Amino acid sequence: MKKNLYLVIAIAICTLTSYSQSIVTNHLKYGEFSVGYKVFHEYDYSRSFHSKYDYYGNPANNTIGRPMQISMWYPAEANNTLKKMQxxxxxGYSASEIDFSKNTLKDRLVAINNFIKTVDASKQDLITNLLNKKTYSVLNAEEMANDFPIIIYAPPMNTSATDNYIICEYLASKGYIVVSALAKGQYTALQDRTVATVHTQAEDLAFLLGFAKKTYTNNNIGVFGFSLGGLANIVFATKNKAIDATISLDGSVMSQGWLNTIKDSKLYNPEEFTSNLLLIGKNLSAPEQNPSIFYDRVKYADKALIRYNHNQHSYFSGLNLLYEMILDDTLTFKEKETNYAFYAEMTKYVGDFFDQYLKNKNTFKEFDKKLYKHNFVFKKGLRKPLDPKSIGKTIIDKGFDYTNKVINDILKHETQYLKKLDWRELLQASISLKNNERLDEAIETLLLSNKVFPNWFVTNHQLGKLYLEKENETLAEACFRTALKDNPRHFESLQALNDINKEVTDYHKTKIDNTVPYLGKYVVDKERYRNIYIENDKLYLSSNYWDEPVELWPYTTNTFLVESDNPRNNMQVLFQFDDDNNVKSLSIRGLNSGRINEPNLKKD
Known part of the structure; x- marks a missing residue:
């Protein structure tokens, strides 16, 4: 009987002191690799942090540059003789996250003791026992020589790099290099609730990537973050198109308060987001409390949304979860075990998502057996349209057929895409193709340009020249005549037709007889105006901000030509009419750019 009683007491004591990482890992199978941990002290000299001078203007003797204490977890060579970290x-390493001089064993012991003292005295032994638990990492273990993908972790507001160390160790065990740094303010240790703070942390992530890429060549890159870090990492991944996968753990991107702060800033661009996205949040039963507005607007990336059926933000941090399960006397053992299971399950989702998008494994899917109630939504993303400014270069680099196929695919879901292309770029691409003896592709490129900017005389003139090189005089003539319909005064097209002995009609033979309805003043803005008038039987256009008027030729009811060979006057005057066919306004069409200015209203 006594034996049984002692056994019960022993089990109770063990239970009391083991609400720790070991409970989490009961539900978590680590990867094949041992894990090492290193700390690096770097400065980002492109950004300041400490003041260079004191209040009186004297040198402050501070290091120039933003201090970046970098935590790194990595696959390590197996060595069972090495002692795992506690x-x-x-x-302890939090002591030197701002001041690198506080990196002695004594400094670290002070930081540990100070942390323990933040807890009620009656619970300090429990926290001490927790802090003595072994982790999965070995300090400064020998790195494995392999080309592992890179993952960057963004911690929550004002929090050390290691708050989600369990996930970081787990990812390293699966074959990833994981780097992180303290979430701190722009010029102080503490962050505030501003857009500038988000931008600053996003810049920190960029520095971490640059640091990692100095050593590791793998171009498969992921980023994950918790709370504010789960917003900063999205801002970072929006700008850096090299990021293949982004995970936000109950991120501020799903916080109504932060959405109100960030959504009107230049940092909030869901339509430009192209990194494959996983949002894991809380409040399954009340999703309106964590709106998925950003997720809903992402089109050009695979995206997944998982909501868990609890409302505890702090449970998404490994360290916070461990502390709370130790300190919260109101929870039963079963409830604490369930919370550990949640964190372990979330960690596995994180690993599976990165495995799918950084290692090309078909691993990310909803679990058949769920440890904690949650939903799972996944949507395949559309292909991000090519940058319209890149089309010319893409044609040159990959060929017209490839590019045209891509464009046709884009048009299936972006019907206005062609309007975003630039005829100048396509013209330059065509010239480059022609100079490199790719004449057919040069022609196809200009035919595409005609779809982008129909009937433009510059395009059609160049197209006619290419058809002449192909000895197709019929198509060449058609192009030159199309150019003249758009710009009857275009000398080069007139000359080209003469060169192939084709008849050309003088545009002066086309004229409207009654120009009186067009005469008068046209308002540009409060200070500027234009005026059409007749003088010495000639029609003129003047302006109060021009040095001299230009002569007009009333070619058609809609278009007057400018009778000038001065490049500054290379333009046409276009007219708009009201429902009763009265002249309502005029617009200037530039013949160097093709741009049509805003209408100038006719003043009665």
């Missing part, structure tokens, strides 16, 4: 070691 959880308190992570706490």
């Amino acid at each position: 959880l308190k070691d992570y706490i």
Whole structure:
């Protein structure tokens, strides 16, 4: 009987002191690799942090540059003789996250003791026991020589790099290099609730990527973050198109308060987001409390949304979860075990998502057996349209057929895409193709340009020249005549037709007889105006901000030509009419650019 009683007491004591990482890992199978952990002290000299001078203007003797203490987890060579780190070691390294001189064993012990003292005295032994638990990492273990993908972790507001160390260790065990740094303000240790803070943390992530790429060549890159870090990482991945996968753990991108702060800023661009996206959040039963507005507007990336059926933001941090399960006397053992299971399950989703998009494994899917109630939504993304400014270069680099196929695919879901292309770029691409003896592709490129900017005389003139090189005089003539319909005064097209002995009609033979309805003043803005008038039987257009008037030829009811060979006057005057066919306004069409200015209203 006594034996049984002692056994019960022993089990109770063990239970009391083991609400820790070991409970989480009961539900978590680590990867094949041992894990190492290193700390690096770097400065980002492109950004300041400490003041260079004191209040009186004297040198402050501070290091120039933003301090970046970098935590790195990595696959390590297996060595069972090496001692694994204790959880308190992570706490100790927080001492030097701002001041690198505080990197002695004594400094780290002070940081650990100070942390323990933040807890009620009656619970300090429990926290001490927790901090003495072993982690999965070995300090400064020998790295494995392999080309592993890179993952960057963005911690929550004002929090150390190691708050989600369990996930970081787990990812390293699966074959990833994981780097992180303290979430700090722009010029102080503490962050505030501003857009500038988000931008600053996003820049920190960019620095971490640059640091990692100095050593690791793998171009498969992921980023994950929690809380504010789960917004900063999205801002970072929006700008950096090299990021293949982004995960936000109950991120501020789903916080109504932060959405109100960020959504009107230049940093919030869901339509430009192209990194494959996973949002994991809370409040399954009340999703309106964590709106998925950003997720809903992402079109050009695979995206997944998982909502768990609890409302505890802090449970998305490994360290916070461990502390709370130790300190919260109101939860039963079963409830705490369930919360550990949630965190472990979330961690596995994180690993599976990165495996799918950084290692091309078909691993990310909804779990058949769920440890904690949640939903799972996945949507395949559309292909991001090519940057319209890149089409010319793409034609040159990959060929017209390839590019045209891509464009046709884009048009299936972006019906106005052609309007975004630039005829100048396509013209330059055509010239380059022609100079490199790719004449057929040069012609196809200009035919595409005609779809982009129909009937433009510059395009058609160049197209006619290419058809002449192909000895197709019939198509060449048609192009030159199309150019003249758009710009009857275009000398080069007139000359080209003469060169192939084709008849050309003088545009002066086309004229409207009654120009009186067009005469008068046209308002540009409060200070500027234009005026059409007749003088010495000639029609003129003047302006109060021009040096001299230009002579007009009333070619058609809609278009007057400018009778000038001065390049500054290379334009046409276009007219708009009201429902009763009265002249309502005029617009200037530039013949160097093809751009049509805003209408100038006719003043009665």
